[in-house]
Amino acid sequence: MIHGINPVSGERLEGVPFTSAAELEQVFERARAAVLPYGKLHKDQKAQFLRQIAEELELLREEITLSGHLETALPMARMQGELTRTTTQLKMFADLVQDGSWVDARIDPALPERNPPRPDIRSMYTPLGVVGVFGASNFPLAFSVAGGDTASALAAGCPVIVKGHNAHPKTGFLAGQAISRAVQKCKLPEGVFSLIYGPDNQIGEKLVTHPAVKAIGFTGSRQGGLSLLKLAQSRPEPIPVYAEMSSINPLVVFPEAMHERPEQLAQGLFGSFTLGSGQFCTNPGLVFIPAGSQVFLDTLKTLVEGSGAHHLLTSGIQDHYLKGTQIHGQLEGVKVLASGAGEVAAQVFLVEAANWQDSLQNEVFGPSTVLCVYQDLAEVEKILHRLEGQLTATAHIADADLPALEHLLPALQNRAGRVVVNGFPTGVEVCAAMVHGGPHPATSDPRSTSVGTRAILRFTRLSCFQDLPDSLLPPELQEANPYQIARLREGKPE
Incomplete structure (x- = not known):
């Protein structure tokens, strides 16, 4: 068991169980099995899932904010605001997913009469695969189990495995229960979301190095972020680590x-x-x-x-x-x-x-x-x-x-x-234009942001299809445009 400690009184709080080695392997296998069905989920179903998570968190508002307060000594008003920010992020990504245009669909139709002929070429952003997320110590809700990394990865169509932070285990456990209930209510594969706990170095290393995991989201110390980055780069198949690490602003x-x-x-x-x-x-x-x-x-x-x-x-x-x-x-x-x-x-x-x-x-x-x-x-x-x-x-x-x-x-x-x-930086608005990132060591990748709708792109890759039959294309690239999203055709809006 891992127990939170009240920073004010030193009291040992209610604990949650560690994830065993056998359970952890099952988590990876379930997540791997969920990659294809979740990645192909209709955009409206995915948006409903994100909204359902927000709804489940709201049902736990009293219990989860009190737990966060006891485990971190952060004021109740702060915890209430942080939960609202967490649900706002989820709803923002739900709107983005439902609109669908974020995939940046581009179509260059075939030109058979040209010399040489041009093939039909279409491309868009697609889900990267299983994403591992590390909960942050200083934001027990907004940057942890149901926080921005989880929300943006789920919005991108990626199953998520979260390593809960040991400083606020019960708060993270409650958030994890909310997401799991949303998975069940939306009838999604169980592996779409998993929450694991364990000794930080041991279980964190396994999360980064397991071949099922294709990207990592991290908020924490410079030492911790650089260690994860080194691990990820030393894999037989290196993976990106989006780490927020250090800043004096x-x-x-x-x-x-x-x-x-x-x-x-x-x-x-x-x-x-x-x-x-x-x-x-x-x-x-x-x-x-x-x-x-x-x-x-x-x-x-x-x-x-x-x-x-x-x-x-x-x-x-x-x-x-x-x-x-x-x-x-x-x-x-x-x-x-x-x-x-x-x-x-x-x-x-x-x-x-x-x-x-x-x-x-x-x-x-x-x-x-x-x-x-x-x-x-x-x-x-x-x-x-x-x-x-x-x-x-x-x-x-x-x-x-x-x-x-x-x-x-x-x-x-x-x-x-x-x-x-003429303001102060302590306040990161959750909105489409926000950039919460920066050059090393503020983050491990200055091209990305962990807040705002662009955060979804961290957990995607570009996929291009040449002369693929229309019926086999993703809906976003099919000629009839069944999702009715904004697209570029020959470099211009359709």
């Missing part, structure tokens, strides 16, 4: 913005880097501020010093946070501007841009941030070019800062998957 406060609203900026930053005890992948961990920002510093210092103790998700995350903040505080040229109360306290570090060290970009997962004081924006640009890839980059500007932002924008865009202006 630089934020630049431009001079006129700081002059106009220093208190507001300090309040917004404090709320952002302490939200959820700082346990967000989009936490602003590096903030550039212009020299002379005393009102901002005084306001932020007061807010931090008045803040209480934090409870992090696991003892491992707590140990990493305490070690990381200790290392930051011992670096030459770095000082602690402010610290909150308790063993796990909010902390703000201060360094001059001239004393910047690359070790300051090591992510410290929790309620802390580094303020980097610049004399001019040329210093900011120089440091941005030295940073690793990020999920987000943020700029706070006033109207008079627009020319300066125009100059700095290429550096911000080059470093991050999402550029935010």
Whole structure:
């Protein structure tokens, strides 16, 4: 059995059983058997399945949000919002699947009279196969068992095997029950969805290396993501790993913005880097501020010093946070501007841009941030070019800062998957245009996103058919277009 631990009280919570070796092999075989029937499922049936999962989760709202709260110490309001986000993702993908045009069907009819003749060529995105998903520690619902990776893989037509996170096993187990009930009610093959639990390294390695699995979705630490990537690449048949791993999400406060609203900026930053005890992948961990920002510093210092103790998700995350903040505080040229109360306290570090060290970009997962004081924006640009890839980059500007932002924008865009202006990055909207990804090590593949409708493409491959009889083509490519989807014919909309 694996038991969750209440981070506040240390209480051992209700457990769930580990998956045995024999059960695990059955899981892989059932998933393999479901690949063809689920991949060929009518788009309307697939959409109904995704909506049914959302409905089953709603029926468990009270129980599953309470479980998440007890296992993670995240507030009930946060858990309620996260469940809504989870069901919203499922419904968004249901709409995408039902529309059907996401497959990007392209048709170039035969030209027999041409010299040489052109054959009939048709192509579209098709399901990749069984997808393995690793639940995230910091999002027990939205990035875990029924989260975005699972939703997008199921929408693509792929059976899913989820390795539940051991930090919140009961919450994941309840989500898994909801999906399994939806599988049964929609009369789908049992192998369309499976949930497994076990010692992280052992069962995770088996999930990545089993030949039935064709792709991996992961949200977690850089060490964990890189280990999975290495395993996947060492297989006889290498597979893609879509891993979200590490980001400090630089934020630049431009001079006129700081002059106009220093208190507001300090309040917004404090709320952002302490939200959820700082346990967000989009936490602003590096903030550039212009020299002379005393009102901002005084306001932020007061807010931090008045803040209480934090409870992090696991003892491992707590140990990493305490070690990381200790290392930051011992670096030459770095000082602690402010610290909150308790063993796990909010902390703000201060360094001059001239004393910047690359070790300051090591992510410290929790309620802390580094303020980097610049004399001019040329210093900011120089440091941005030295940073690793990020999920987000943020700029706070006033109207008079627009020319300066125009100059700095290429550096911000080059470093991050999402550029935010006059906002804070802790908040990832679930919508078609969203990109939650970025250059390494923010993710293992900067061409993809784990949030938004484009996430479906991670778990597909392109299939092309040349001179295939019409009756054997996928419905999306048949001449009569039975699904009535948007298609390209000879490069133009039909």
